[in-house]
Structure formats: C-alpha cells, structure tokens
Amino acid sequence: MAAIPLRWTPRMHPLSPVGLAAPGEAARALLGRLRRSSPEELAGLEGAGARGLLVLLGKTSLPWVRGAVYLGVDAGARTLLLPTTLEPGVPVGLLEQAVAARAKGRVALLPEPPMLVQLESPSPLDPAALDALQALVLS
Numbered sequence: 001m002a003a004i005p006l007r008w009t010p011r012m013h014p015l016s017p018v019g020l021a022a023p024g025e026a027a028r029a030l031l032g033r034l035r036r037s038s039p040e041e042l043a044g045l046e047g048a049g050a051r052g053l054l055v056l057l058g059k060t061s062l063p064w065v066r067g068a069v070y071l072g073v074d075a076g077a078r079t080l081l082l083p084t085t086l087e088p089g090v091p092v093g094l095l096e097q098a099v100a101a102r103a104k105g106r107v108a109l110l111p112e113p114p115m116l117v118q119l120e121s122p123s124p125l126d127p128a129a130l131d132a133l134q135a136l137v138l139s
Contacts, residue, residue, distance in 0.1 A: 007089035008111045015072025015084040019057040021110050021117065026067030027054040027137050033063055034130055046122035047129060049137040053115075055108055057122050071108055081108040081119070 022030040031054065034042065044060035055071075056062060062070070071081035077096035082088065088095050088109070099107050099116065108117040123129040 006095075006109075006111075006114065008083070008086040009089060011085055011087045015074060015082065017062055017070040017072050017084050018059070019055060019071040019081055019108070020062055020065065020068045021071060021108055022054045022056070022065050022068040023110075024052055024067070026065050027052065030054055030056065030063065030065045030068065031130065031134050031137065033065065034125065037063075039126070042125040045125045047125050047133050048117075048119050048122040049133045050117065051139050052137065053117065054133060054137045055117060055119060055122070057119070069110055079106055081106060083109075083111055086111055 020030075027049075034045075034047075034056075045056060045058040045062075047057070048055045070084045072084040074080065074082055074092045077092035080092065080096050080099060082092070095109075099109070103116060103118045104120075106119040108119060109115070110117065123132070
C-alpha cells in the first residue's frame with residue numbers, strides 16, 4: 001500500500017505540549033541535558049526511542065531543546081500525538097482511524113521527515129533507562 005503525503009498547516013490555537021520528539025542532534029542534546037538532571041527533574045518523565053530519535057513524554061514541564069518537535073493531543077484524536085503548532089490537512093478523527101489500522105496504542109506523527117512513531121511502552125526516566133535509550137537512539 002502506497003503512503004499518501006500528509007499536508008500540515010499552522011494551528012490557530014497550539015495544543016498543550018505533553019511530549020516532544022527530538023531527532024538527530026536534538027536527541028543527543030536532550031540526552032546530555034537529561035543526564036545532568038536531578039531525580040526530581042526526571043520524575044514524571046518517560047522516554048522511548050528509535051535509532052536517531054528520542055521521544056519524551058511528561059505531565060511535568062518538558063525541557064526546551066532546539067530542533068525538537070513538541071507534541072500534544074487533539075481532542076478529536078486522543079491516541080495521536082501531533083505537533084503542537086501544526087494541524088494535519090485531513091480531519092484528525094479520520095487520521096486516527098487510518099493510523100489505528102497500522103499501529104496500536106499511542107502514536108506520534110512527525111511532519112519532517114514524515115514519520116509515524118509507535119509509543120508502546122515508554123520507560124520512566126532513571127539512569128538505567130537513560131543508558132538504554134542512549135544505546136538505542138545513538139546506535
């Protein structure tokens with residue numbers, strides 16, 4: 001099945017951030033920042049990763065990282081994490097249904113490069129989790 005390009009436009013009202021996706025150098029910078037964070041600063045944060053990409057989720061304040069895409073949840077698609085400042089060019093409910101046909105659970109959609117990131121089981125952040133994420137992200 002061929003992929004259909006998804007167009008993104010600026011949102012009139014940004015979503016509240018609940019996570020961020022940091023690709024490439026932004027992932028390296030974020031890992032360094034997280035390693036310097038106190039246990040209190042890491043509390044409430046969870047991480048997931050793939051080669052060259054770190055995704056951070058949190059109910060507490062998220063760190064600022066240049067090059068990261070901040071993610072939020074649209075009321076019309078609760079299982080999708082979407083860029084806080086961009087809106088997909090299709091109704092989010094239909095997009096959520098299409099994504100659910102390919103991936104289960106929470107999914108982050110990134111505009112550039114276009115990417116669908118399945119967030120099955122993010123790990124609470126602690127030194128061991130950071131080691132595992134670093135090995136995965138920087139591999």
